[in-house]
Amino acid sequence: MVVGADAAGMSAAHQALRTARRTGDELAITVLDRGTHTSYSACGIPYWMAGEVGSVDELVARTAEQHRAAGIDLRLGTEVVAADVAARTVTTAAGETLEYDELVVATGAPAIVPDWALRPDGTPYDMVGPVKTLDDGAAWLDRFDAAGDGAHVVVVGAGYIGVEVAEAALRRGLGVTVVTRGRGLALLEDEMSERVAVALCDAGAEVVLGVEVTGLDVAQDGAGAERVTGVRWEGDQRDADLVVLAIGVRPGTDFLTGSGLETADNGALRPDPHGRVADGVWAAGDCCEVRRRIDDRWVFRPLGTHATKHGRALGDSLAGGELAFQGIVDTSITRFAAGGQYLEIARTGLGRAEAEEAGHDPVTLVTEGTTATGYMPEADPIAVWVMADRDTRRLLGVQVVGGHGAGKRVDTAAAVLWAQGTVDDLAWMDLAYAPPFSSTWDVLQIAARRVAERI
Ligand SMILES: Cc1cc2nc3c(=O)[nH]c(=O)nc-3n(C[C@H](O)[C@H](O)[C@H](O)COP(=O)(O)OP(=O)(O)OC[C@H]3O[C@@H](n4cnc5c(N)ncnc54)[C@H](O)[C@@H]3O)c2cc1C
Structure with missing residues (x-):
């Protein structure tokens, strides 16, 4: 069963x-x-x-x-x-x-729906909801149509779903505000997530960091029906026709x-x-x-x-077999592509706070480079964050934000993490090279080498 x-x-x-x-x-x-x-x-x-x-x-x-x-x-x-x-x-x-x-x-x-997003009797408002099921997706398409051109969406939460929904709303020509209680995109360290926030802003969205939404503004329309008009947090508010709840599950x-x-x-x-x-x-x-x-x-x-x-x-x-789930190294990926911006966003391994909590002495560095050899038309900017343990040189985490071809580079780092390799393994392993795909030292390896040198 x-x-x-x-x-x-x-x-x-x-x-x-x-x-x-x-x-x-x-x-x-x-x-x-x-x-x-x-x-x-x-x-x-x-x-x-x-x-x-x-x-x-x-x-x-x-x-x-x-x-x-x-x-x-x-x-x-x-x-x-x-x-x-x-x-x-x-x-x-x-x-x-x-x-x-x-x-x-x-x-x-199931998606978390906070009390402030519900009517006093516990029922949901028409233009407010999460993005979780296919029925939710269909409801959002209807709401986008009903709200019409020029409508404004407030996305509450800046995890990967928040970013993906912001992208969707921008591509549909809607105004977008992303509000999060965190200091940036939940998946990433601050120095990486701020690159995503800049791309969102450059694409025309507003990003409000470090605030906790506490309620909705609700008005009666001419026919006496309730309509959500805004989102509130301590000391401020934003007008909203639609409110996406992307605060987790x-x-x-x-x-x-x-x-x-x-x-x-x-x-x-x-x-x-x-x-x-x-x-x-x-x-x-x-x-x-x-x-x-x-x-x-x-x-x-x-x-x-x-x-x-x-x-x-x-x-x-x-059924009597022996297959076993092998655990994870905490790898994930998303994309933000709207308003002329294109970013691949990915991570694997621990964040700095998690590494410290686990007793490591982490060494971290952000390295900037390109996704292909600089003279190739494919070359897009990329930033790579690498973290390793000072004593054991073990690779602990890698995060990537960059253009086409940037994101799936974390898979190489994930393979090193999976095998409990060191930052030197990542720096020196045999990766494929030709100008359209990387420089002779891939940017991931340059980033690992720089952390190794710093150790
Ligand atoms: C917008 C969005 C984007 C995502 N993007 C990614 C991504 O890019 N990469 C990625 O790896 N993951 C992504 N995910 C996560 C991924 O969808 C989930 O991890 C995956 O669906 C989990 O599968 P599951 O079978 O455990 O649970 P679910 O897919 O949630 O399925 C659970 C099922 O159980 C049923 N159910 C629940 N309770 C009961 C009950 N009491 N009785 C009977 N039936 C019940 C539900 O109806 C549902 O059909 C995304 C999720 C969302 C919402």
Whole structure:
């Protein structure tokens, strides 16, 4: 019995079927999901909102019919509200009690909607909401149309979703203000994130850092209906026709309250590398924390790339295989492309504060260069932040902000982190070179070499 029919749940279900087929076992899989879609790319929603992806169908990797044709008993519109792990049953919102032998929790992480974003009776305002599901994406396209030309969007939160939604709104010709309580883009160190803030401003957005939104301004229109007109924080406000909530997600494990299953303080499950949580209970994806290999800590990193790997390892193990999720090195990437600006933004490893917390003596440096040899038309500016440990020379983190070809350079650094390599490994390893792609010493290697020299 799988609860949740997206990245983690369906990866687990299909891998379990594949492994069972290989071993000759028989497996009956039921998947329950409260939503209307399966296996869709939430990651693509901001690009759909921007108009880069033509239709919602392009975001669906596998339809409900395709899952059913593969032998999965998929029941959409079915919300699980409670689980009794001793009796091995789940209860649905419709009051049905369903038995299982093994339960897979793959319920993801719903968007955080703060109280100030809701009416006093707890219902949402029309022009305010998160960007999480395909239904949210469709609602945003309708709201963009309803608000019309010249409308102003306030995006609350400057994580990668905040940046991607700001890009979408700018590309649609809307006015944009990004407000965040942090000092910059959540993924990056200050000296890197300020480059993103500058690009947002150069593209025509306003960026307000270090403030905590506390409420909405609401007015009655001529017909007596309530309309959101602005966003407030201490000492200031901005007019707004639309308000995007991009302030994070939290593990969707409320239905396990009282089940006796242990969770972290944030509600996340902490499965072993095979996905096991307890006898007869498994979990994968955004409802879980993952183990970060660099400092051997549990961290909450709700990303699709983890959810699919996590789900696959779980499905295999559940059906008798041995695949294990290997943990993460905290790699992520996004893009900001609007108003004549183009930036690839990526990181891997720890931030400075995390490194210090883990007992390292970090040495950091930002190096500027180009993505190709300077005389080539492809050469775009790039900045690379590298952090290594002074005593062991171990590479601890790399962040990249730059033009075309900049972002995926972090994957090279991620490979070094994965193998617990040093800053010297990154500086001296054999990377591909030709003028359209890099200089003879790639900028990543120059940045690593400079940190090595500083140590
Ligand atoms: C706008 C956006 C952009 C993103 N971009 C990226 C990106 O570029 N790269 C990246 O790696 N990740 C990205 N992500 C994150 C990625 O989408 C998630 O990590 C991934 O979808 C997690 O998969 P999951 O299966 O764990 O959870 P989900 O995809 O959230 O699926 C959980 C499913 O469980 C169902 N469910 C929940 N509770 C219940 C219940 N009680 N009963 C029944 N069903 C239930 C839900 O309806 C849902 O279908 C993005 C996310 C968003 C929102």
